[in-house]
Amino acid sequence: MITAILTLLVLAAIFGALLGFASIRFKPEGNPIVEDINNILPQTQCGQCGHPGCRPYAQAIADGEDINKCPPGGEATIQALADLLDVEPKPLDAEHGEEKTPQVAIIREDECIGCTKCIQACPVDAILGAAKQMHTVIESECTGCDLCVEPCPVDCIDMVPIEDTLATWHQNRPLSNIELIATDRPTPAVNKEDAA
Amino acid sequence: MMTLSSPHTTGSNTVSRLMLTLCAALIPGLLALIVFFSWGYLINAILATVTALAVEALILKIRKRPVLFFLKDGSALVTALLLACALPPLAPWWLIVLGTTLAILFGKHLFGGLGQNPFNPAMVAYALLLVSLPLLMTTRWAAVDQSADFGQTVTIIFQGGQTVLDGLTGATPLDDYKQSISRLTAEDVLVNPIYQTIGAVGWTPVNLAFLLGGLVLLGLRIITWHIPVSLLGSLALLSILIGSDADAFVPLSLHLLSGSTMLAAFFIATDPVSAATSNRGKLIYGAGIGALIYIIRTWGNYPDATAFAVLLMNFAAPLIDHYTRPRVYGHKAAVKGYKNEQD
Amino acid sequence: MTVASSLITRSRVWSISGGIHPAEHKQESNTAPIEAIPLPSTLWLPLNMHIGAPATPVVSVGQMVRKGQIIAQSGGGISASVHAPTSGRITAIEDHAYAHESGLKQPAIAIEADGLDDWRKQTPWEDWASKTHEELLQRIHDGGITGLGGAGFPTDIKYRNRHAPIDTLLINAAECEPYITADDRLMRERAEDILRGAQICLHLLGARRILIGIEDNKPEAATALEQAAETLQQRIELAVVPTKYPSGGEKQLIQLVTGKEVPKGGLPSDLGIVCQNVGTLYQIYRTVVHDEPLISRITTVTGAAVSNPGNYEVLIGTSMETVLNHAGAHLKKADRVIMGGPMMGFAVPDIAAPIMKSTNCLLAPTKKELPPAIEDSPCIRCGLCEQACPVDLLPQQMHWASKHRELESAELHSLEDCIECGACAYVCPSRIPLVQYFRYAKGELKQERQQHEESERARIRFENRQARLEREKQEKEARRKARAEAAAKAQAEKKAREGAPSSGSNDDDPVKAALARAAAKKQARAESAAAVEQSPAELKEALDKAKAKFDKASTRLQEAEANGDAMVAALKKAADKLEEKYLSAEKAYQAATQSQETDPS
Incomplete structure (x- = not known):
């Protein structure tokens, strides 16, 4: 009887010490x-998503907000977030917009009046120009957020889909015979090209 | 539009050709079983084939899969024939039907059908039957001398065996030797007419016939040598290292040439879907099965051990795969485990 | 011939893993001698016929060019120039059909041949050995030479970027793809020129030996090379490798003839080897010695739908259709036209596409000959693919990963080491299009990496911008505070000064100073207005423009209002602004016309 109690006590002490040690030693920063x-x-x-930028939304998700409010990321992002956070993936919340093909903003330069409104709106400083000067978009830096479109007083900014080039084109995922059955088909996000 | 991708030419190989060749290679062994033991094997084979195809078709229909396309691949046929070779020949008909149904349903389609099953379907059914109906699975073996003719066999199988007991024997040579050696010396045990100089009467030619079929498969490159060689090798090695004393352990010749050893080595363990994939992985996988067969036969309660050995190693196959990837051209070492630690 | 034995040695051959033996189909096209295709009327020369940056056009539409003249200059870094394959007139520089699976059109230069085939001035170098390495390399670069085996890598780069001392020039004469016999015929007919090209390369590399890797199904070509070596008194080592696909892959051939593997991420030069295709060596000879840039190549045209299969010397830029017609192809019988061999080639979406520097074969098979893919069954993990893989991958595992877009797992299985040779798909009993899966996954992987890089950049830019805005806000705040303080100080000083007796000086009187400044400003404005005064015509133009813009803006506004668009407010603002502009422009115009009427001068 006494030995059993002692054994249990000793074991409890050892494991308790181990846990305590681990919690200090491996504390996440x-x-x-x-x-x-x-x-x-x-x-x-x-x-x-209703947040001023991606990081604030990331903070909001960490604080428990829904993971389905990011239209540019689409299904793929929702899936990745669901995997990371170990929650059920949800369909994209239509309230925040729908998933589109990647786009880039183009300024019709002869119509630009040089008002700098778009420059102020661009979250990533991808528009070049100064007051009364023609503005232009640095395409490689444009994230396609379309925040610059609305402020433009003369409506000279177009959102154009990014086209495939030889460098970016790649083969589609083959559809196998068995996937001819509707329920077996991959989700659209897994294979955007197939849906297109 | 579907993109046509290279290569534009393929070999003539197809899944159904692979499966049908496998079935053809099983025939010498099956014939030997019929000739040396019982017509029951033939009846089993027919029953199992019909059941397998019917169940397969039914499930494909329910799962809304193209029925004919999958029936043609012959995988159900392979499962059926393997079961027919493995189940006791004089068991009642419903045992075969039940076993085949279990194999196709639980062994294959519940996991997603062809190519998705982590376990060998025939062995899943065999293990389920052995656990659920141990008596029928251990007492309905046929004796070597072929005392029951075709008509009698049909009667035994379809009308219940209790009325006609001729030709029934409870124990296979492996079982008999293990039971007897605890009381007798090797010499006294081997007096029993079921044994012969090498192996056991009937079982030796049957195993040689399966070996022949297996060699044909090897020659046609449908299987590689890795699994059979490592399986037989590890079984033989353990038998020599541990069980060389014939007065205490089953001798090597019986291990190799009786029971389902060759069937397991060439036809069951090599089932690609549930086996390990890389060459090194196959060696480990086969050796594992061989070792488990020896362990279960020697210290376990079951007379033969193939089903459990194979199923246990099926469990281990994905793990083996992760740690036995071959070294890729130009790499310094193989990538191991579940995470890429190279970068 | 006792000399021969000392000149020609047979080299040891190692082995590669995997490999397959597809039907060779070489005899259809390797019996007839190489035949030149007559000059076509129009040639289309894509600017991007090589790996690397596209060339930049240096000609304009309408310009006459001579044969061999550079029409597009290599665009810096890894790139190759494009030359006029014949003399004629440039008729277009625009997007044209291009031999690529995507079917995307690519910029190209069109030349209308004048039929004279008039060469530019050529300066042959019979004495190339007296030239410096730099001169030779420049000549190769200017000749627009790219690897003719299929990949199309600019050749001079191989000689410029060397990490280790080069010991061996490896001549790739394996030609392992079924059907293709362009190299085979070239070796049989022009072995000496090939070896002369090899001598130039040997000289450039400072290498010790020439090693030729050739499959044992080309004995005639091997004999021709041996004879050429005797004639030229050139020492060669011949490694006759067993016929097995893909022995002609650069890495595979190196493994076959040296037993060594090119390290991951490395180049053959890390092993002291430079590997060159026979066609490329031949072209190096033509360019260096005869000053002929890369304007033509040998292309195999074969397949059951072709009635005269064989090898043709084709000007780069000739349309595939022309070539196929010349070889007597029944395009109705042909199921598709494949550029390259049946194992690694691709179906050309549009045969108006021109022959490129890398077009080693046009294959027009009938449906019976190369049947379209049959329905695939699920993978049964039979492992045949793994036995066939020449680089020891596990294609079945990669297939699972690719199919379900598990890119991390695909990477784990070294997807990127796949050479896309197609051996796995060839042996697959389930007929799974494995290569297509792998190429899909590779593409996705690349895209994902790029996206990640882009989003990383966007994140940094966003954060920098946030920081800048914050800083500006603080600076503004600081300035405002400073101003307020300054004002307070000034106020205090003023108070103090008012208390003190005035100096009486004009300069110190703020009121007078301000008045003077205002007067000066007024004068300046009047002067500048006179200088900028525009002519009525200009003003009219501005007025018209403003009016058009205002009209457009107001129609848009009406539309938006009708649709209840969210943009109404913004549009309204814009319209108001434009109206204001329009009115002011009108006023200016009227004022100008009036002043013109009153002022006859």
Whole structure:
């Protein structure tokens, strides 16, 4: 009887010490989950989720907000977030917009009046220009957030889909025979090209 | 539009050709079983084939899969024939039907059908039957001398065996030797007419016939040598290292040439869907099965051990795969485990 | 011939893993001698016929060019120039059909041949050995030479970027793809020129030996090379490798003839080897010695739908259709036209596409010959693919990963080491289009990496911008505070000064100073207005423009209002602004016309 109690006590002490040690030794620093979430978000900084940029939304998700408010990321981002946070993926919340093909903003330069409104709106400083000077978009830096379209007083900014080039084109995922059955088909996000 | 991708030419190989060749290679063994033991094997084979195809078609229909396309691939046929070779020949008909149904349903389609099953379907059914109906599975073996003719066999199988007991024997040579050696010496045990100089009467030619079929498969490159060689090798090695004393353990010749050893080595363990994939992985996988067969036969309660050995190693196959990837051209070392640690 | 034995040695051959033996189909096209295709009327030369940056056009539409003249200059870094394959007139520089699976059109230069085939001035170098390495390399670069084996890598780069001392020039004469016999015929007919090209390369590399890797199904070509070596008194080592696909892959051939593997991420030069295709060596000879840039190549045209299969010397830029017609192809019988061999080639979406520097074969098979893919069954993990893989991958595992877009897992299985040779798909009993899966996954992987990089950049830019805005806000705040303080100080000083007796000086009187400044400003404005005064015509133009814009804006506004668009407010603002502009422009115009009427001068 006494031995049993003693044994249990000793075991409890040992394991307790181990747990205590581990909690100090392997303490995670900061709140890495926000960084992880932010890494998954597409960094479009479009604000369609209702937050001023991707990082604030990442913080909001970490605080328990829904993961389905990011139209530029679409299903793929939702899936990745669901995997990371171990929650059920949800369909994209239509309230915040729908998933579109990647786009880039183009200024019709002869119509630009040089008002700098779009420059102020661009979240990633991808528009070049100064007051009374023609503006232009640095395409490689444009995230396609379309925040610059609305402020333009003369409506000279177009959102154009990014076209395939030889460098970006790649083969589609083959549809196998068995996937001819509707329920077996991959979800649209897994294979955007197939849907197109 | 579907993109046509290279290569534009393929070999003539198809899944159904692979499966049908496998079935053809089973025939010498099946014939030997029929000739040396019982017509029951033939009846089993027919029953199992019909059941397998019917169940397969039914489930494909329910799962809304193209029925004919999958029936043609012959995988159900392979499962059926393997079961027919493995189940006791004089068991009642419903045992075969039940076993085949279990194999197709639980072994294959509940996991997603062809190519998705983590376990060998025939062995799943065999294990289920052995656990659920141990008596029928251990007492309905046929004796070597073929005392029951075709008509009698049909009667035994379809009308219940209790009325006609001729030709029934409870124990296979492996079982008999293990039971007897605890009381007798090797010499006394081997007096029993079921044994012969090498192996056991009937079982030795049957195993040689399966070996022949297996060699044909090897020659046609439908299977690789890795699994059979490592399986037989590890079984033989353990038998020599541990069980060389014939007065205490089943001798090597019986291990190799009786029971379902060759069937397991060439036809069951090599089932690609549930086996390990890389060459090194196959060696480990086969050796594992061989070792488990020896362990279960020697210290376990079951007379033969193929089903459990194969199923246990099926469990281990994905793990083996993760740690036995071959070294890729130009790499310094193989990538192991579940995470890429190279970068 | 006792000399021969000392000149020609047979080299040891190692083995590669996997490999397959598809039907060779070489005899259809390797019996007839190489035949030149007559000059076509129009040639289309894509600017991007090589790996690397596209060339930049240096000609304009309407310009006459001579044969061999550079029409597009290599565009810096890894790139190759494009030359006029014949003399004629440039008729267009625009997007044209291009031999690529995507079917995307690519910029190209069109030349209308004048039929004279008039060469530019050529300066042959019979004494190339007296030239410096730099001169030779420049000549190769200017000749627009790219690897003719299929990949199309600019050749001079191979000689410029060397990490280790080069010991061996490996001549790739394996030609393992079924059907293709362009190299085979070239070796049989022009072995000496090939070896002369090899001598130039040997000289450039400072290498010790020439090693030729050739499959044992080309004995005639091997003999021709041996004879050429005797004639030229050139020492060669011949490694006759067993016929097995894909022995002609650069890495595979190196493994076959040296037993060594090119390290991951490395180049053959890390092993002291430079590998060159026979066609490329031949072209190096033509360019260096005869000053002929890369304007034509040998292309195999074969397949059951072709009535005269064989090898043709084709000008780069000739349309595939022309070539096929010349070889007597029944395009109705042909199921598709494949550029390259049946194992690694691709179906050309549009045969108006021109022959490129890398077009080693046009294959027009009938449906019976190369049947379209049959329905695939699920993978049964039979492992045949793994036995066939020449780089020891596990294609069945990669297939699972690719199919379900598990890119991390695909990477784990070294997807990127796949050479897309197609051996796995060839042996697959389930007929799974494995290569297509792998190429899909590779593309996705690349895209994902790029997206990640882009989003990373966007994140940094966003954060920098946030920081800048914050800083500006603080600076503004600081300035405002400073101003307020300054104002307070000034106020205090003023108070103090008012208390003190006035100096009486004009300069110190703020009121007078302000008045003077205002007067000066007024004068300046009047002067500048006179200088900028525009002519009525200009003003009219501005007025019209403003009016058009205003009209457009107001119609848009009406539309938006009708639709209840969210943009109404913004549009209204814009319309108001434009109206204002329009009115002011009108005023200016009227004022100008009036002043003109009153002022007859």
